[in-house]
Amino acid sequence: MPVTDVTTDAEALTMTLTAEFAAPVERLWEAFTEPRQLERFWGPPGYPATFTEFDLSAGGRARYHMTGPKGEQFDGVWEFLEIDGPRTFTALDSFANEDGEVVADMPTSRMVFTFAPTATGSRLVNTTHFDSAEALEKVVEMGAVEGSTLAMNQLDRVLEGLRAYAAGKGTQTEILDDTHVRITRLVEGPRDLVWRAHQEPELMKQWLLGPDGWRMSVCEIDPSVGGRYRYAWEPVDGGPGEAFGFDGETLLSEAPRRAVTTEHMTGTDYPSTLNDLSLEEEDGATLITLVIEYPDRQTRDMVLATGMTEGMEASYGRLEGVLERVG
Structure with missing residues (x-):
């Protein structure tokens, strides 16, 4: 499986996921920045993502929802802060309502995606920063560690192609x-x-x-x-x-x-x-x-x-x- 480690740090207020892929950095960057590819793995099994908006620019915004097996919908928005392709991008990740408005009483986190070459392909390090220990704990309790692991372990088939x-x-x-x-x-x-x-x-x-x-x-x-x-x-x-x-x-x-x-x-x-x-x-x-x-x-x-x-x-x-x- 691509994901090699997921750790949480209550002092640094972070959750960090590391994954290894047998694909070059440029191909990994493409998968994360092209919405039709991104939605094939962003949601964990049973909760596929659909991106309805995607403006990859500083100050731009992405909007998506994940649909559960009984039709339940979970909405989110990203606000892109920094982009340095194909090496890294940073975005604020917020829970949203069905109109794409940020839900104020739910945690907003800052996600930093870093892509680096390795001897066999590339490495993803995704570090998510939280504002408080309570926000980190709440997201972990909602299944963020398990969900992100299952989601990223779907990326191989996108990078390789189905055949x-x-x-x-x-x-x-x-x-x-x-x-x-x-x-x-x-x-x-x-x-x-x-x-x-x-x-x-x-x-x-x-x-x-x-x-x-x-x-x-x-x-x-x-x-x-x-x-x-x-x-x-x-x-x-x-x-x-x-x-x-x-x-x-x-x-x-x-x-x-x-x-x-x-x-x-x-x-x-x-x-x-x-x-x-x-x-x-x-x-x-x-x-x-x-x-x-x-x-x-x-x-x-x-x-x-x-x-x-x-x-x-x-x-x-x-x-x-x-x-x-x-x-």
């Missing part, structure tokens, strides 16, 4: 923490078509099958927010295994970029998971990212032990065939 990052690696499963898992798979095909393949029953029945020997017997979807879905699978021609299914609700839908749903095993009292699907397209390929939130570590480990990753890889392999035929 270099994921092509040929198949379905990858990463444990993010006790209750969150991230699954990624690059597929050949445009994002609009990949989105359709996740939303239209006639397409889903062709690929969302898991290992060989199963068929999708039920595929009912209302993809609108608040809509319900129900999937079921059964063995082909009386093969081994018992029929099973899942049901849930759509909590967020931002076509063709993101969909968040609950997932519950039909007919059981197992708790639901939260499934956050996002799609990124680059050079004719789409990176599928699924962040799953489990109720606890035990449930997470139980599900991973079922061979979920291998089953998803079989399905994604079929998906590429569907995309080729339909596209």
Whole structure:
């Protein structure tokens, strides 16, 4: 992972994050100063950022919001103070309301980003300065250390490009923490078509099958927010295994970029998971990212032990065939 250290200093009133990247300083600077690239990693998993304003000049301002998995929105603004590209920039970072106005009773901090060359690429040092120990403590309690670590650890795939990052690696499963898992798979095909393949029953029945020997017997979807879905699978021609299914609700839908749903095993009292699907397209390929939130570590480990990753890889392999035929 790129992040090598995050420390807080109650005496200096700072939080400092250090990360190493196999990319030159100029490429790292570009990722932090081009809003379409910046929003691909600035928010941690489950809280992607959208920059609606970005004036990279002394006295200029950037405005953004992060959207949570249930549609909740968290707004922020930056005021750029000093810029010396590609080496460093400094900005005031403030919480904001939905109109972009600074929230006075929340901490405003001063962020200093420094980019330096190394023997293998470049190093980022991000030092955030606070006005008081109370402000530092409040931000840490809100999850700033964990959130910034998860966010910056997403930067590799932006710097490398999606093909270099994921092509040929198949379905990858990463444990993010006790209750969150991230699954990624690059597929050949445009994002609009990949989105359709996740939303239209006639397409889903062709690929969302898991290992060989199963068929999708039920595929009912209302993809609108608040809509319900129900999937079921059964063995082909009386093969081994018992029929099973899942049901849930759509909590967020931002076509063709993101969909968040609950997932519950039909007919059981197992708790639901939260499934956050996002799609990124680059050079004719789409990176599928699924962040799953489990109720606890035990449930997470139980599900991973079922061979979920291998089953998803079989399905994604079929998906590429569907995309080729339909596209």
